[in-house]
Structures are given as C-alpha cells and as structure tokens.
Amino acid sequence: MLNNYDELSDMQIDVLREIGNIGAGNAATALATILDEKVEISLPKVRITDFDTAVNALGGAETMTVGVLVNFDGEAHGMIMFLLNMDDAKAIMSILVQEDEEGHDGTLSELKLSAIKEIGNILGSSYINSISTLTGLRIHISIPYIAIDMAGALMSVPIIEFGSVGDKVMFIEECFSAEENNLSSNIIMFTEIETLKIIMERLGLEV
Amino acid sequence: MSDLLVVGISDYKLARCPNVFVTYALGSCVGICLYDKQAKVGGLSHIMLPESSMFKNNEINRMKFADTAIVDLVQNLVKLGADRRKLTAKIAGGAQMFEVQQGSLVGTIGDRNIVSVKNTLHELKIPILAEDTGLNYGRTVYFDLDTGIMKVQSLSRSIREF
Numbered sequence: 001m002l003n004n005y006d007e008l009s010d011m012q013i014d015v016l017r018e019i020g021n022i023g024a025g026n027a028a029t030a031l032a033t034i035l036d037e038k039v040e041i042s043l044p045k046v047r048i049t050d051f052d053t054a055v056n057a058l059g060g061a062e063t064m065t066v067g068v069l070v071n072f073d074g075e076a077h078g079m080i081m082f083l084l085n086m087d088d089a090k091a092i093m094s095i096l097v098q099e100d101e102e103g104h105d106g107t108l109s110e111l112k113l114s115a116i117k118e119i120g121n122i123l124g125s126s127y128i129n130s131i132s133t134l135t136g137l138r139i140h141i142s143i144p145y146i147a148i149d150m151a152g153a154l155m156s157v158p159i160i161e162f163g164s165v166g167d168k169v170m171f172i173e174e175c176f177s178a179e180e181n182n183l184s185s186n187i188i189m190f191t192e193i194e195t196l197k198i199i200m201e202r203l204g205l206e207v
Numbered sequence: 208m209s210d211l212l213v214v215g216i217s218d219y220k221l222a223r224c225p226n227v228f229v230t231y232a233l234g235s236c237v238g239i240c241l242y243d244k245q246a247k248v249g250g251l252s253h254i255m256l257p258e259s260s261m262f263k264n265n266e267i268n269r270m271k272f273a274d275t276a277i278v279d280l281v282q283n284l285v286k287l288g289a290d291r292r293k294l295t296a297k298i299a300g301g302a303q304m305f306e307v308q309q310g311s312l313v314g315t316i317g318d319r320n321i322v323s324v325k326n327t328l329h330e331l332k333i334p335i336l337a338e339d340t341g342l343n344y345g346r347t348v349y350f351d352l353d354t355g356i357m358k359v360q361s362l363s364r365s366i367r368e369f
Contacts, residue, residue: 051216051255061232062347064362069305145305150362152232153345157304159216160235160255160316167268196219 002197002207004171005048012200012207013046018174019199020044022126022134024187028176030126034119035095035178053158054169058083058186061152066108068120069157071142073129076135076198078191079158080127081119083151088183089116096180108148117146123187135202158190166192194196211349214238214251217271220281221250221287224352233300233346235317237324239277240297240350240357241333243289249352250284252276256316257323273323296328297357297369299339299348306343315365317341337369
C-alpha cells in the first residue's frame with residue numbers, strides 16, 4: 001500500500017516519467033505554437049526528495065523566478081508550476097508583446113504579466129488534458145496565479161501542500177528549451193499520493 | 208566572522224555566540240528566532256505547518272510544525288544554557304506567495320502559520336520583540352547571536368534589521 005512518496009517502485013516511477021513525458025510533450029507543443037518556433041523538452045525527471053533539495057532544485061533558493069501556478073482537482077489533485085527566470089520571461093515577452101514600455105523599475109508590465117500567466121495556463125491545461133485523456137479521469141483546473149519571487153519561496157507553496165505527510169515530496173520536472181531564442185523554462189507537477197494511486201490503478205498497475 | 212549555520216525547511220538549529228544563522232527563501236513558512244540576550248544563546252526554527260494535531264500520523268517530524276518545533280527548541284536551548292524566562296522571540300515569514308482564491312489551504316497557510324507561532328510563544332510566555340510577517344513576498348532571515356539582530360532580506364525590498 002502506497003503511503004509515502006519514497007515507497008514508489010521503479011515501475012511506478014517509470015509510469016510517472018511517461019506521464020510527465022506525455023503531459024510536458026503536449027505542453028511543449030502548445031508553447032511551440034505560441035512562440036512559433038521549435039521547443040525541445042528534456043527527459044522527464046521524477047524527483048523524490050527532501051524539502052531542502054526540492055527548494056534548491058531549480059537553481060538556488062534565492063534566484064528571482066517567475067512562477068505560474070495552476071491547481072487541479074476533481075478526480076485528481078495536484079499543482080502544476082511553470083517556472084522561468086526573469087531574463088527568459090522578458091525574452092518571451094519581447095517575442096509576444098509589442099510594447100516598449102517597461103515597468104518603472106525594470107519589472108514586467110501588467111500586460112506582460114498577464115501574458116505570462118496565460119502561457120502558464122495554456123501549458124498547465126495541455127499537461128492536464130493529456131493526463132485526463134490517458135486515464136479517463138475528470139480533472140478541473142483553476143485559473144492561473146502568478147508570482148515573481150525567490151525560487152525557494154515559490155517552491156515552498158507546493159511543498160507545504162504536498163509535504164504535510166512524511167518528509168519527502170515527489171514532483172515530475174521537465175525543462176523546455178527554445179534554441180532560436182535561447183530560452184529555457186521548467187514545468188513541474190506535484191500530486192497527492194491518493195491521486196498517484198488512482199492514476200496507477202487506471203493504468204492497470206498494482207498499487 | 209564565523210560561518211553561517213544554515214537552517215533548512217522543517218529544521219531548527221541552536222548555538223552559542225559567536226554564530227550567525229540563516230534560513231533561505233521563507234515563503235508561507237515562518238522563521239522563529241529565539242534568544243537569551245545575557246547568555247548569548249539562541250536558535251532559529253523554520254516551520255512549515257501550523258499544528259501537528261492536523262495529522263493523525265504517529266511518526267511526525269516535530270520540527271515541521273509550529274506547536275512542536277518551538278517547544279522542542281526551547282527545551283534544547285535551556286539544555287544549552289539559556290534561561291527559560293529570559294528568552295525572547297523575533298519572527299518573520301508567513302507570506303501568501305500567490306493570490307489564490309479564499310478558502311483554499313494554500314491561500315491561508317501563511318496566516319495560519321503566523322497565528323500558531325504566536326499562540327505557541329504566548330503559551331510559553333516568550334515575548335515577541337519584532338516581527339516581519341505576512342504580505343506576499345519571500346524572505347531570507349539572518350540571525351546574529353552576538354547582537355540578537357534578525358536581518359530580513361527580500362528581492363523586492365531593502366534589507367531590514369529587527
């Protein structure tokens with residue numbers, strides 16, 4: 001019986017990796033359409049780590065990072081976060097938004113923020129749609145939320161939500177890169193243990 | 208200049224002067240600095256969740272919850288030579304990182320962490336000398352056992368000392 005993330009078997013981890021691959025693959029296709037260029041995705045990493053490692057997973061706890069968070073619930077519960085560093089966020093925006101006006105202190109304008117939020121929304125939806133299609137689970141997603149802050153402080157949000165039991169969290173991580181514009185970003189997915197069980201069962205695996 | 212003692216999430220550390228603690232990127236988590244000014248003994252706790260009673264699991268990590276972590280830290284500080292009655296507190300963190308809808312756990316966890324930290328300190332009769340809590344940004348906290356100063360660093364604001 002699966003009660004903690006570190007009890008996942010190798011086979012179950014392989015299945016999660018494949019889910020990440022399909023979910024992020026779908027999201028990458030959406031991103032490629034938005035940017036109108038080819039987007040490569042890294043091999044998915046299934047990370048089962050202690051909290052501190054998770055906080056530092058994305059290039060340092062204090063690194064300024066743009067994060068878009070989408071919650072999902074229904075028959076599956078979890079969170080998807082789309083994360084990119086400030087320079088990449090600005091670069092994506094210069095492709096998408098024809099606007100010279102920078103925020104007064106070099107930050108992103110409201111228009112650019114909402115554009116990034118929308119990208120996060122589209123990527124999250126694409127990811128979840130593919131899980132939904134694969135498993136037949138009915139999953140609803142929330143509106144997207146955005147924050148620009150220390151990577152560790154952003155990561156602490158899903159860690160608190162999914163780290164309440166046990167001392168480990170599990171997340172599936174992929175990196176997107178768009179070579180032409182030299183951009184990279186991450187998409188990560190956290191789910192509850194219960195959701196993992198349901199997904200495994202739907203895919204015909206013993207839990 | 209001594210090395211920094213790094214306190215992780217769901218962790219606490221204690222020491223004698225001279226030492227400086229740091230805990231990085233507090234979001235909704237709360238950092239609690241406890242200090243006995245005379246003995247120059249202190250500790251920093253980084254809690255993640257308000258109450259251990261939320262979970263009926265027997266094997267909880269006591270350093271994760273405000274109610275258990277603070278009590279344990281106080282006991283350990285006394286063992287290290289602090290006077291229980293002279294302990295004072297400074298706290299930081301408990302932000303709401305994303306503006307999510309009301310009613311969700313994520314939306315209120317920062318506030319609930321702050322409340323639980325304050326209640327626990329109140330029960331232990333430890334006065335809170337300063338706090339930098341709430342709002343919507345991440346904080347890194349330094350705590351210097353020589354001066355008792357808590358220094359809060361964030362990306363959007365200038366460094367503040369308490």
